[in-house]
Amino acid sequence: MATDHQIPASKQQQPGTSAFKLIIYEQENFQGRCHELTGPCNNLLEAGVEKVGSILVLCGPWVGYEQANCKGEQYVFEKGEYPRWDSWTNSRRSDTLVAFRPIKVDSQEHKIVLFENPSFAGKKIEIIDDDVPSFHAHGYQEKVSSVRVQSGTWVGYQYPGYRGFQYLFEKGEYKDNAEFGAQIPQIQSVRRIRDMQWHQRGAFHPVN
Template sequence: MLHHFFRAVEKPPTYTPILHCNIKLQNCGAEVRGRKMQRTMRSPMIQPMLSSGMGMAPFFKVTVFEQEHFQGKCQEFTTECCNIQDCGFDNIRSVRVESGAWVGYEHHDFQGQQFVLERGEYPHWDAYSGNLSYHVERMMSFRPIYCASHQSSRMMIFERENFMGRSVELCDDYPSLQAMGWCNNEVGSMHVQCGAFVCYQYPGYRGQQYIMECERHSGDYQHWRNWGSHCQTPQIQSIRRIQH
């Protein structure tokens, strides 16, 4: 029997992907230090909201450093960076997030291992790596997570691919899905209705990270291979909301 923190659904529901979440708008200004990025991109959901006068965009700001413990060359960003080497960096070895939620990637063009970066300081690679089973001392690209909304995040997880099998709704943080009543240590597919979540391979928010957002793929992740270019297994054992 499922724990009361879950809302059980015996059959997969019929739904229309929800696209009206509380999207966090981007301040599209250029970097404060250094030269501007040559390639920038705005979420396709951001422009209609700006045009309709739905309010001022919140500020996203992150500072990256070439050396550990906030040493060496540094640069501030308020928008995405698809390749830090275009800015004259060899690698990113420490990060200070001043506002907004971000996701870092092992390789350029947002490929490879993913690392959620919430407000705070990350003096060394293992501060954001989620205790991976192998060292990943490289971060080459990063972007804001526009839709992160800790107070209004909601998703469905399904036992099998294509939203089939047993399912439950999640709207909180779950350090162990199995302890809360989930049937096994794997998830077949997911639908993010609002906000953004980070899913972890192991209990206690450890292992590989997979960032799930309502504004990417319309919130639909039909197969575990949609979770990221680094994903090699459907194993998910802990999930939490991303802090903005």
């Protein structure tokens, strides 16, 4: 759905609306034409969205992709405001968003195991119900080539401090780095994705 700039007058979720709602603005700072999503969109261009300048997430979380059909670099969006592209990424490789889909968060518990080598071999780091801004600080300095998510939904980052490329991990197994969308097997921080059902804040706010 595309409209002219009318929605910002009410940046509030109304009772009875969809469990997932995201509004895309074609210009920065929530200006210009806006487009509402309540479900997956594999190609924003085909849906009439010319450019993503800013994003308002009323109900989430969501994951956005650099390429159509949910391919390319990934960006995780939780409930909140994203006034320009550098508010949702600091990898600085691309400011393009072409596809979106909701992320289902169906567990209050979180457990993830990250392995040095493909097919769940080599050294490993196991994380239970915690966010880890630096693997090095926990004594793990190896690469991450495969991942097993036993519960919860997670996002991994290329560098410490939740920086660099983002990788979404939903419940299941990822036998090599290509399966979670990484060109190289490098993850150095990871955090849980939580929503209002399980966590009162329902959003992640990095500390500068």
